[in-house]
Amino acid sequence: MSQLANQHGAINLSQGFPNFPEDERLLQISERLIRENIHQYTPMAGLPSLMEKIAQQTEKQYNRKVNIATEMLITAGATQGVFTTINTFVSIDDEVIILDPSYDSYEPSVLVAGGKPVRLSLNNDYTPNFNRIEDAITSKTKMIVVNNPHNPTGRIWTEKDFEALETILDKHPQILILGDEVYEYITFTQPHISFNTREKLKHRTIVASSFGKSLHVTGWKVGYLIAPENLMYEMKKVHQFLVFSVNSFSQHAIAEHLDVVDFGEVSRMYQRKRDLFQSLLKNSRFELMPCDGTYFQVVNYSSISTQNDVDFAKKLITDNGVAGIPISVFYNDATDRHMLRFCFAKTDETLIQAAEKLCKI
Template sequence: MSKLPNVTTSIFATMSKMATENNAINLAQGFPNFEVDDKLAQIVAALAQKEVHQYLPIAGYPPLLAKIAKLIFDSYQRKVLPETEILVTSGATQALFTTILALIKKDDEVIILDPSFDNYEAPTLLCNAKTIRVELNDDYSPNWERIEKAITPKTRMLIINSPHNPTGKIWKENDFQSLENLFEKYPNLLLLSDEVYEFISFEQKHSSIHSRKKIANRSIIVSSFGKSFHITGWRIGYLVAPEYLTKEIKKVHQYLVFCVNSLAQAAISDYLEVADVTKLGNFYQEKRDHFRALLQNSRFELLPCEGTYFQVVSYASISNENDVDFCKRLITEYGVAAIPISAFYADGKDQKLIRFCFAKDNKTLEEAAKRLCKV
């Protein structure tokens, strides 16, 4: 008997497979198609000749832990203890999975805000716990009245994501104040904050839970080097939490992966000496603006994009098809792959919206836009 009877092949895998089979431009799955920084490539080449190929401590490569602590302080003015409050993980997905597996018990309830990344639900179900899906507002801001109504004595965790995948929404100051008020009323509630796109924000800059002193000691914050440094295939991220939580998370981590790829950890540790994450927003803003300009003459309606490297568009004026069928036809007839937004809702809510990834080189974006303007 399946422990995840309703889980099938993910929409990301499905659309990427169709893109390959139809020789389509893949703007579906969220990965860049341009080269990594040459400085990082040189660091990897040099380190490959050194003794960095054996097991590392469970929590991570000590020099990297220290660099992460410095990055957090430089970015958010928060002091964290490298030895006890940081855990290097095999990507953000493993950080999310391990956190939920470690902290959620049978019959607990976990609130997920829809539309949401599909990796939040499965580990919750594997804990024999219950997911409570609460829809965001029409503009994808959190609806605090609905969220509070969803809280019961069994509620253990709230999962949030800003900058938001799939919509690109960034929370505003009043949202964080409402969050703090909520946590003051419910002292047993934990926060899991997915901030993998933290350095990819545009006109409105990202605000992190790292900066919220009132709730940081009840929060697990997940970050991704894969997203920040265009190395999604490396599968390396990290989480930050107070010691009483990381202690429990590490217990599960050691039996899942024990430790993360040693060469990758050493390389990123060295790379953080020369990398400048503050430039990442400008880099992707140029791509966002270029892609949006290319689509101005199309029949798609472009929704706001405040962060991440995803652009959501409406095709309501083009077709009455459901978004899954429209995405499939977009691949087979026009050679461009996208992701239907209904896949991010528990009930499959279809608003005739699809998501494109613009983390591509300009040549790819220009050819994709040329095809999309023919739709």
């Protein structure tokens, strides 16, 4: 869709990346550091000063104390963290439960490991269906992937959701959890509940986070994993021969930036953008779905067209000059409920221009 948007000069609300400037303080730190002697390998698991800052933030945010020597790993983006996690623990014929619509890197990572992806649909309101999850568990189930806050739908799990999962997993102690929490600092009307806070699940959970999302520097590709020592010990073996160590410059810059960044302000900034985008589309023919977190707004276009969502998304670019992502592509069975995902991590000017075009439809 981004390629098609470029071809037609459309406003690109499809791919999930910000188009506004980075934090000026981060740029100033970067300008100073570029001349310093920081350009050689960091330790394999990550830059110690960055890991210490992450540990401090994790304790502040989630009241979880993390041993940086044994329970943390800096990764080349959260996607590499996802791949490393799955390919450490999933073997041939192991089953991995993935909740659709889902981020597109989960299934390929399972397939590379020789495992079997088990794709289960969320409810129509994009909340988890725990009856479906429990029915899908077999003796071969090795892992469940939980993306919260959720891409592409923007929904957030509640306390009751976590309690339901805990009840199910009490019966299946062999199952691991991959908690993809890359949008953890982009939440709105309700707080994000992290696996870092779940005492019943922490011992079997790998939590993936992303500075690309939290600091809106997606191209830096720096993320991290937090997991108990016995799991982290195994993941480091894969990480060492996959990337060895992560970009040193970015790690140094982020480590300094964490002294001044306010993740609460990051969340408030995105909430302002969400509220602006929603207000601009209020009188359009699109129906706005709930957006609890992330920087994605899902809309239903049923009152506009009966076209399938892929064709409608293409027509929206060619005829109306705005690019979105059809939700069906996030499903294994291409479920089409006439939904599109728009990214509102854009300048106010971009959002206003896009909304003007969408409101004319």
